[in-house]
Amino acid sequence: MVNMKVIITYMPGLKANFLILLWSIFISGSQGGHYLSYGPDLKPAQGSVWPKPWWQDDTGRYFSVDPENFRLVAVNKNCPLLQDAMARYTKVIRQSAQGYVKAPQTAVIRKIQQLSVNLTQACETLPHLNMDETYYVWGDGRVIANSIWGIFRGLETLSQLLVPMPNGLLRIPETEIYDEPRFKYRGLMLDSARHFISKGKILQLLEGMAFNKLNVFHWHLSDDSAFTFNSTTYPELSLKGAYRREMTYSPAEVKEIVEFARKRGIRVIAEFDTPAHTASWGASHPEIMTKCAGKYAGQLGPFNPTKDSTFTFLNKFFSEIRNLFPDRYLHLGVDEVNPSCWEGNSEIQKYLTSKKLDNGVLPYLYLERFTADISTLGWKQMVWQEAMTEYPYMKWPTGTIGQVWFDFKNVSRDLTARKFDIIHSQDWYMYVLSTGGDWEKFYKVEPLDFEGSDVQKKHVLGGEACLWSEYINEYNVMPTTFPRVSAVAERLWSEREHGSTEEATPRIEEHNCRMIYRGIEARPANSFGLC
């Protein structure tokens, strides 16, 4: 219960706000026990930061900020990305005042009018794998970082500290935060091929990712089912390979999405999965596919790796993609390649005979040539784990990252022993649903929970939640993702010892409320209540 004396002393517009005050008390007053009190089930941890910072020290005292009368000021370096972020967080902080009233009226040290943003080094323009996301935040209104990316993360933290009080001011704790991520790769993958997801929802996904300090949007744009990118070079790919003409992304839309992400320090990594999972390419370009025979007669299998024209085609296509996706990495896919169709195709068999090769060489024919072309285009590469586990003789370009999605105790151990960098996705498949808040299972996943040396563990660059979209469409993508992905985000950002779901529960409750009043269509985190 709050101290009524403090409330009355520090409350200017008492009458007007008395009702709101009562609410805030009621809402704070929720308790367990057999006869339920009214109000929400849980008391959210007011103004707590999600994901949990590396180090935070509070004095227990507070400052205040008037949401209608404060300025974010760049006190050192400046650049368009920073100006954009300050405008954005000015809005976010104003929105905080509309948030669910939670803090009791609190005595404050003083009102802060200027929030200062101290960027110590020149802005970079593109987020990248090794970007510096370290920052300091002081509750008296200072954010300091060496890089623009650290400033982004610091502004997010600063905005989360602010909680509205009954008098309309925002409360901010006298606190000191030093923060940096545990892992540098913290991703969310969207499969927009099995179900199409509109640009509007993708932008909302990115906004929500920024609120969780996620920094990679991995975009799976094609699969057997559909080809969703409107290529200028080969418009027929989506004209024939998409479910419908309007279920595609134009180059302009891709640019908008990539730019929206960049402004939030989120990389966008495109994936056009090959050489399998490519039936939709075959709708317009059956000539790059393999005609199956025997049991699979009449069907089209993986890309034909024995024809020069296959690679000419791919090179031309990926040259276009190179210009739209500025990130250094491209995801090649290479998952679930079944060789039966290659092995039954008479032309391919003739080719092998003429070259004195056997079937075992076919994946290498494809991968060696294709990855060389992709390297020449200036990309580093990501692949699903099978690419590394099933083709042991493949010499992957330096820095190729494997994405682990099953049997990780063995696979992460083996791949890191082979000195591959990896990211973890096992048990972070978001379509896996259970009754309840259903975020705890994601929270408990630990990417380093395999046997291996410290050197091996350093090869784990991070992880990624995956929105495979068999059961996800336009209408459930947001509430399926939020707040469940927040659990993944904290696991990847915060220190390993932050593993208690009990400690995390009131913080994710608060964070979910925050996301909702900021416009994210999130489902409930825990139980009944406002959010």
Place this chain on the structure above:
Amino acid sequence: MVNMKVIITYMPGLKANFLILLWSIFISGSQGGHYLSYGPDLKPAQGSVWPKPWWQDDTGRYFSVDPENFRLVAVNKNCPLLQDAMARYTKVIRQSAQGYVKAPQTAVIRKIQQLSVNLTQACETLPHLNMDETYYVWGDGRVIANSIWGIFRGLETLSQLLVPMPNGLLRIPETEIYDEPRFKYRGLMLDSARHFISKGKILQLLEGMAFNKLNVFHWHLSDDSAFTFNSTTYPELSLKGAYRREMTYSPAEVKEIVEFARKRGIRVIAEFDTPAHTASWGASHPEIMTKCAGKYAGQLGPFNPTKDSTFTFLNKFFSEIRNLFPDRYLHLGVDEVNPSCWEGNSEIQKYLTSKKLDNGVLPYLYLERFTADISTLGWKQMVWQEAMTEYPYMKWPTGTIGQVWFDFKNVSRDLTARKFDIIHSQDWYMYVLSTGGDWEKFYKVEPLDFEGSDVQKKHVLGGEACLWSEYINEYNVMPTTFPRVSAVAERLWSEREHGSTEEATPRIEEHNCRMIYRGIEARPANSFGLC
């Protein structure tokens, strides 16, 4: 594969539509097998009716309807409800043309310009438990029913038969349908107390219910957590008992919801659960609650049944409710009443001693007096099963309906043996989530699957899916409900022998697409595809 000759013969604007035609073929061409074809996983059952009609006989031939040039005409009785429905379905049929292209170009007998609506008896104005929902539909464009409610169901069926063809016309089969529901009570319950659900989403729920021929919206408006109705008589109930001022329904909003439902033949049954689950009432009216002692000291328990003022209060409150909810039935709740607080309250104990009564009489004190008052207000009553199973001496007013939600094999058997009418809700709790399409488990529930005579089985009036909202809020309520509730709707409407999920799969796929292009925010029904 469609017959290309037929297509070319019957296709006026060939060039313009050729691409769309190709799509429709591609989409129809989806197949299983190891190497996936592109396009959706499943071929939806084009123009199939959901829920499955009692009797439908198709000739295999088709008519066509021009979505821009047809009229729905009332050829017999008419009334405002009918005019509204015809305007609504004119819009729905026009929307069908925007639906995902699915039918190949098909030869037709002739184009139909007039769809005739033959209502043979005067309109009723209020949907009710025993309303007649029987109808006939002929594919040549006729709907016949004795009641306006049957006309509503028939128009829904007629609209579902229409599938767009590449030439822009809608195809309708030469069919004859006779249809009537298996159960007369087919409900959806929404708990808007644990999480608040906006009016806009409730209207969308009702719209979706009409597309599934559901006919009861059971609205759980208060619970321990929150009191969401803005009473004119006691405004403090929601002022103090709601989560927030804006998380409430005004009388005008209630009227709008009830009217929106009435226009679709959907009854609205209010539930204000008492005497337990009432903590939110205690926020403003602790005097009607029981002050607990001992272990529960400081808490408020169920309504105090020993004070006249409790009933005076309730009578005044429910008089207001009576005017807003015209349905003959009120749901009294009466679930999970724990007597410990009553038994520990010294005033109540004094009262019992003075009257020479024991604790066992307390629930009866409440129920007998309260139900008599509710009857006097002109209502019939519904209760959760505990009200009937735990108070064997209670004489429920004639026609009281019990809602069964657990242990139904025993409870449905016992209650029907005691001649109570019941509805079935067990295993139809929508918040219970599993990975996948997740509708089959609801489809397999059979309300009559308990031991009992035919007479007993006749006491099962139907069933109801329940949206308890611990894990449901504004953002996931629609995709959690649709299309999963469609499975419940078919179980309650169609004959018992329609039990094969395999047969139902392509129909629910079609139905889900239909709901989506009509504006319902439904999640995927089965697997990857357009919907």
